[in-house]
Amino acid sequence: MTPPEAPATGPDGSGAAQPPAVSVRLDVLRNRSDFLKAAQARRQSAGSFLLQARRRGPNEVEGEAGGSLIRVGFTCSKKVGNAVARNRAKRRLREIARSVLPGTGRPGWDYVLIGRPGVTADRDFALLLSDLRTALAQVHRKP
Template identity: 40%
Template sequence: MLPTENRLRRREDFSAAVRRGRRAGRPSLVVHLRRAEDPHGAGGELPPARAGFVVSKAVGNSVVRNRVKRRLRHLIRQRLDRLPPGSLVVVRALSGAGEAGHDQLVRDLDAALQRLLGGSRR
């Protein structure tokens, strides 16, 4: 389970990450990342990174969808320290995520995050 302070819950936050953030697609998932605005302009410290998940019925039945969500939550929790403070991350599982094994999800998530965090442009 993700800590409360690291969960995306509001529709506006999901929309901000998906519409105004960068994205990286892999065979089993798509990761959207919106970095926080400059903290010096706001005059305060940034909140911790927050993550949310979108797993549609295209992935499988409810048992499969919940298994995929649990795996993704676990993987993101282990990678929270890599995410910039204040950033919003949405992980959208694609239809192949239901059949993908744990190792495949790890590879796809790491590759997507590397692509998003490795570049300096927004």
């Protein structure tokens, strides 16, 4: 099953789609140190992937978006498969993050989604979305 596509027209029938109601911006983690910090924080298995999440400290850079910045990273090891399989798994993880995190993620947090062999690339897309929502709820639950 493929991910749903955005409508070409806005809800009022005009040619321009309205911007999302949530003013949260996603930024991509690129530095190894950010991935290592997330690896030492909270972890939640989601069945089709592993979610690592951590709240950034007050002295860490927030970027131009201020406190409304959610950072997200994606990784798949060679256990997931060859380059084609890893890239497919990461594309699917990027799409679920783009769909779910602006509404469910928390500003000031870093999230890393780690693909799993044989599951991430083949799981139904609706189930991937559900897995991420459930994992986020578990991570943000009061300890």
